[in-house]
Amino acid sequence: MVSTHTTFNSKVTIYVVSCWIFAAFGGLMFGYDIGVSGGVTSMDDFLIKFFPRVHERKLHAKEDNYCKYDDQLLQLFTSSLYLAALVASFGASKACSALGRKPTILIASTFFLAGAALSAAAEHHWILIIGRILFGIGVGFGNEAVPLFLTEVAPVQHRGAVNILFQLFVTMGILFANLVNYGVSTLHPNGWRVALGVAGTPALVLFIGSLVITETPASLVERGKETQGKEALKKIRGLDDVDAEYEQIKEACERAKLVKDPFKKLTKLSSMPPLIIGISMQVFQQFTGINAIMFYAPVLFQTLGFKNDASLLSAVITGSVNVLATFVSIYAVDKVGRRKLLIQACAQMLISQVAIAGILLVHLKTTGTLTRGLAAVVVLLVCLFVMSFAWSWGPLGWLIPSETFPLETRTAGFAFAVSANMLFTFIIAQAFLSMLCHMKAAIFLFFSAWIVLMGLFVVFLLPETKGVPIDSITETVWKKHPVWKKFMNEKKGHQALDQWPKLIL
Ligand code: BGC
Numbered sequence: 285m286v287s288t289h290t291t292f293n294s295k296v297t298i299y300v301v302s303c304w305i306f307a308a309f310g311g312l313m314f315g316y317d318i319g320v321s322g323g324v325t326s327m328d329d330f331l332i333k334f335f336p337r338v339h340e341r342k343l344h345a346k347e348d349n350y351c352k353y354d355d356q357l358l359q360l361f362t363s364s365l366y367l368a369a370l371v372a373s374f375g376a377s378k379a380c381s382a383l384g385r386k387p388t389i390l391i392a393s394t395f396f397l398a399g400a401a402l403s404a405a406a407e408h409h410w411i412l413i414i415g416r417i418l419f420g421i422g423v424g425f426g427n428e429a430v431p432l433f434l435t436e437v438a439p440v441q442h443r444g445a446v447n448i449l450f451q452l453f454v455t456m457g458i459l460f461a462n463l464v465n466y467g468v469s470t471l472h473p474n475g476w477r478v479a480l481g482v483a484g485t486p487a488l489v490l491f492i493g494s495l496v497i498t499e500t501p502a503s504l505v506e507r508g509k510e511t512q513g514k515e516a517l518k519k520i521r522g523l524d525d526v527d528a529e530y531e532q533i534k535e536a537c538e539r540a541k542l543v544k545d546p547f548k549k550l551t552k553l554s555s556m557p558p559l560i561i562g563i564s565m566q567v568f569q570q571f572t573g574i575n576a577i578m579f580y581a582p583v584l585f586q587t588l589g590f591k592n593d594a595s596l597l598s599a600v601i602t603g604s605v606n607v608l609a610t611f612v613s614i615y616a617v618d619k620v621g622r623r624k625l626l627i628q629a630c631a632q633m634l635i636s637q638v639a640i641a642g643i644l645l646v647h648l649k650t651t652g653t654l655t656r657g658l659a660a661v662v663v664l665l666v667c668l669f670v671m672s673f674a675w676s677w678g679p680l681g682w683l684i685p686s687e688t689f690p691l692e693t694r695t696a697g698f699a700f701a702v703s704a705n706m707l708f709t710f711i712i713a714q715a716f717l718s719m720l721c722h723m724k725a726a727i728f729l730f731f732s733a734w735i736v737l738m739g740l741f742v743v744f745l746l747p748e749t750k751g752v753p754i755d756s757i758t759e760t761v762w763k764k765h766p767v768w769k770k771f772m773n774e775k776k777g778h779q780a781l782d783q784w785p786k787l788i789l
Pocket residue numbers: 318451454455458569574575578606677678679681682705709
């Protein structure tokens with residue numbers, strides 16, 4: 285019999301908070317990698333050394349506002365990281381199951397350290413790209429293990445907030461990178477080396493942290509280490525009496541043990557609801573258009589007629605808004621729930637994107653610049669957009685997929701969510717500058733259409749997972765949802781994938 289307790293006792297100890305923070309440094313690494321590339325690719329020294337053609341075009345920027353940075357190789361510098369992470373997340377899923385969450389975080393930090401060293405020392409394109417690939421493998425391992433780790437060690441009533449520490453650190457990483465970019469932009473000719481190499485510092489903190497943190501009880505019990513699992517649970521809850529929660533974890537592990545091949549299990553009907561939700565959350569997160577802003581903020585602001593310094597500064601402003609607004613989510617996620625945050629944000633994101641598109645379509649022609657006043661309005665609208673993303677799709681894109689899979693398919697299913705994030709981050713990173721060049725301001729309308737779609741998705745298909753213990757998710761959420769329960773039927777649940785259209789129609 286599955287227990288469906290909705291809460292268990294716990295204390296917040298210094299040790300458990302240190303575990304959360306150390307692990308969250310994995311998010312900081314991810315954020316730093318996101319933030320650093322936009323700044324580096326707008327630095328003249330970097331462009332002259334590696335992308336002289338782009339630099340040449342930038343000098344004649346007056347010719348075309350929307351197309352000055354459109355270069356596939358330059359985009360590949362930004363996006364190679366995400367391809368590497370995409371592939372690595374499946375290896376990371378195996379590592380997470382076979383070795384545990386803690387060693388997977390250690391592996392991530394080692395790749396980050398190697399990536400920082402190589403990128404900072406790069407003399408040729410190919411070393412630069414290898415450095416990005418090493419960072420990417422780090423991201424694949426870190427982004428698989430850290431959100432799962434945080435979700436599994438969090439007390440159920442604070443799970444949303446604890447998991448969002450990952451995203452909070454992502455936003456801090458992006459801001460840190462923006463500040464470093466701003467600081468080194470006058471450091472000639474090696475400012476870009478400093479920007480890329482500084483990533484080694486948080487990587488070192490993550491490395492040390494990964495030696496100190498606990499393994500999660502679920503991972504220990506799943507790998508047959510039951511006594512250690514119970515001890516770990518006592519330690520992270522700060523209590524001796526953890527029997528009820530331990531029993532629920534054990535039951536989940538027993539069910540998990542019956543599943544020999546989690547990837548095969550994911551092809552069954554009963555796995556479709558969390559899989560569809562997990563992947564959609566990540567795909568939609570990317571189609572908000574957030575990374576068009578995050579990667580290319582300095583480039584974008586230059587495109588909008590800001591001078592070099594002013595545009596880096598504007599990126600610092602959006603970066604700060606991103607960090608601050610994430611606190612709203614930490615506060616609200618376990619109180620108002622996931623769905624309300626997502627729906628509110630869709631409305632705010634839609635209004636700001638349509639307004640940006642309107643201003644640019646009317647006022648920013650292929651050549652010329654915006655007036656100061658209008659440029660300020662655009663920055664304000666970008667801030668409104670970033671703010672709403674930061675308390676919704678940003679953190680929840682990671683939280684929801686980490687809490688919707690039952691233990692037996694958790695690491696495998698989450699790997700699909702992570703890789704969907706990476707794939708679409710890659711696609712947008714690779715395509716954005718060309719899209720901007722061809723679609724011009726209408727690019728913001730393209731993202732607006734997606735925002736409408738994702739709003740409808742939340743309204744009709746996304747279940748509320750606030751306050752549900754993850755190890756009773758199937759019983760408490762999936763078997764009760766009006767649409768998804770049709771997939772969970774005992775007999776039909778074992779059927780293969782091709783049966784699903786009949787079930788929802
Ligand atoms: C996303 C990143 C994005 C960042 C912005 C993360 O949740 O996965 O792609 O750049 O949020 O804060």
